[in-house]
Amino acid sequence: MALAFFSTWTTYGTWLPGDQRGWFKRGHGLQAPDALREFEAALRMTAQAITLDHEQRRLVERTIADHCGIRKWILHAVNCRSNHVHVVVTAPDRPIELPREQFKSWCTRKLMDRERLLVADHWTAVPEKWWTERGWDEYIDEENSLADVIAYVRDRQ
Numbered sequence: 001m002a003l004a005f006f007s008t009w010t011t012y013g014t015w016l017p018g019d020q021r022g023w024f025k026r027g028h029g030l031q032a033p034d035a036l037r038e039f040e041a042a043l044r045m046t047a048q049a050i051t052l053d054h055e056q057r058r059l060v061e062r063t064i065a066d067h068c069g070i071r072k073w074i075l076h077a078v079n080c081r082s083n084h085v086h087v088v089v090t091a092p093d094r095p096i097e098l099p100r101e102q103f104k105s106w107c108t109r110k111l112m113d114r115e116r117l118l119v120a121d122h123w124t125a126v127p128e129k130w131w132t133e134r135g136w137d138e139y140i141d142e143e144n145s146l147a148d149v150i151a152y153v154r155d156r157q
Contacts, residue, residue: 002139004076004090006149007100009135012127013049014083016041024136047129051082056111060085063110064103073099076146077153086153088140096137104131
């Protein structure tokens with residue numbers, strides 16, 4: 001059994017297939033940059049790319065912490081950046097994708113509720129897509145590795 005899961009996911013449209021930083025292809029790992037693939041992916045986008053502001057980032061972190069409390073999961077570290085989220089969590093006897101997908105779902109609800117309140121008197125559209133599909137999850141099996149990942153999430157972002 002894993003000590004913890006290290007999950008990462010990006011905001012919608014900020015890390016497309018073909019990205020110049022490299023990109024992950026499901027089942028094939030890290031792929032080289034591909035400008036044509038990135039351009040094609042941008043053309044398929046159905047909404048604008050999402051960049052989170054300071055308040056949205058804090059809301060995401062609070063939502064993840066609250067969800068861990070409800071589920072009795074151990075939250076080791078969370079760091080929400082403007083275009084991605086890192087979480088290190090112990091969620092016993094769960095499939096590796098479950099915590100990430102629950103975090104994304106609850107964060108979406110909270111972000112949409114907040115945005116609806118902010119734009120109630122305006123004609124501003126509330127984003128429907130906040131996150132990319134899926135994400136990246138890694139099992140953490142050793143105490144030293146867990147400490148390293150926690151330090152990365154907390155201090156090296």
